[in-house]
Amino acid sequence: MEIPIVLEERFLCRGRRLEVIQRIYRYGDKEFIRDIVRFGRSVAIVPLKDDGTVIMIKQFRAPLNRWIIEIPAGRVEPDENPDDAARRELIEEIGYEPLELRKIISIYMSPGYSDEVLDIYIAKKLVARERKPEVGELIEIIEMPINRAIEYLIAQGETDSKTLLALLLTKNYMEKGDNISQ
Structure with a gap:
């Protein structure tokens, strides 16, 4: 399966140990949004x-x-x-x-x-x-x-x-x- 394409990434907020971003994806002819917590390892x-x-x-x-x-x-x-x-x-x-x-x-x-x-x-x-x-x-x-x-x-x-x-x-x-x- 192919991986959806990231169209845009928006920074939402940053805390002491994490940040929250929003990604807009395209998969085929559809677009969708996902909120993501970046925490790391x-x-x-x-x-x-x-x-x-x-x-x-x-x-x-x-x-x-x-x-x-x-x-x-x-x-x-x-x-x-x-x-x-x-x-x-x-x-x-x-x-x-x-x-x-x-x-x-x-x-x-x-x-x-x-x-x-x-x-x-x-x-x-x-x-x-x-x-x-x-x-x-x-x-x-x-x-x-x-x-x-x-x-x-x-x-x-x-x-x-x-x-x-x-x-x-x-x-x-x-x-x-x-x-x-x-």
Whole structure:
């Protein structure tokens, strides 16, 4: 299939971490408009302790106006590679640096309206460091076995998709006995 032709791109607004644009497309003899959130690349990390415990966070999320359980995650800054962003986010949010880090998958978060690509990692051999949360990041650290974490997230009814997917993939790696070192 051929890709629709972009006729025009209009800037709508810019926030601290994203911008919204409007594209006008032509496909065949028809024109249509799409609003697009430009976010870029982000990372999410499953911090796995030697005993199989997962370190997660309970974080206040303004769009939901509530606290949710999730794995550490964040945006890849301009001129930063995703591996470095994953290491930085772990130190900022939970105060651990991984000696082993492996990317397990890259996913589109919401391709119907956003260009965000999320790289999901497993982090092992964690070394304690000083936490450095960003201003406005309200975070509580939670640790639990991976099976209990998955059950807890499913029982919530509405849950964080990246966290559930990442934990299920990590559990799959663990059960297969795959070496999750890089």
